Amino acid sequence: MRIVSGKYGGRSLKAVPGDATRPTTDKVKEAIFNMIGPYFDGGRSLDLYAGSGGLSIEGVSRGIDEAVLVDRQYAAIKTINANIAVTKEPEHFQVMKTSAESAISRLQGSAPFDVFYFDPPYAKQTIVNDVAQLIEHGLVAKNAVLVAETDQNADLPEAISGFKQVKERDYGITVITIYEYEG
Template identity: 75%
Template sequence: MRIVSGEFRGRPLKAVPGTATRPTTDKVKEAIFNMIGPYFTGGRSLDLYAGSGGLSIEGVSRGIDEAVLVDRQYAAIKTIQANIDLTKATERFKVIKSSAQAAIQRLKGQPPFDVLYFDPPYAKQTITADLEALVAAQLVASGALIVAETDQEANLPEQFGQFKLLKRRDYGITVVTIYQFMG
């Protein structure tokens, strides 16, 4: 795993030890950013299931101003910190050890996010519930892009609430779905 493009391009990323976390492959990461960017002129991102932190670090490398990364596993938090340290831009990242639901409550009152990454464990698909909670907490900016990485079984809806499907692509067992918040 590495940072594919941008300011931190080519730097290697550590994976979370063990089998509890499934890292996004470089091929899928590059495809995601080609669909939503590939580069940004600022903004804030949120990853509620950050794992190694690869998606958020890639986003900051490509121009996102600030990334908030959430994971509840201690091993993931240690890996995220190590990967952020490689960027030498630690002030652009905020790491929270918490469940997704508790983090949403904790983030209430902060400015909304422009890009939101969702790559929860495949067995625990809570993307629609998480998005509803984020909207209720006013943490989703108008026009925000939502990146959902799931398996073939997830069957995310074409549209729900104020989220409109922009793109859906299959990469083997991985499905990447991009929504835009129309609120």
């Protein structure tokens, strides 16, 4: 695993040890950023199921100003912090060891987010509920983009609480669905 492009491009990233997370492959990561970017002029991102932190770190490498990474597993948080250290710019990242639901509640009142990465455990996919909570708590910026990485059984709807599906691509068992916020 590595940072594919941008100012940190080519640097290696660690995966979370064990079977509790599955890192996004470099091929899928490159495809995601080609669909939503590929580069950014600032903004904030939120990853509620950060795992190794690869998607958020890639986003900052490509121009996102600040990334908030959330995971509830100690091993994931340890890996995220090690991967952030590779960037040598920890000031661009905020790491929270908590559940997605708790993070959303704690983030209420902060600046809204422009990019959301959703890569929850496939069997515990709660994207629709999480998005409703983000909107209710005022955490979604105008024209925000949502990236959902699921398996083929997720069957996400065409629209989620003001987000409209604009792209969907299959990569083996992984499905990437891109939504844009219409408010």
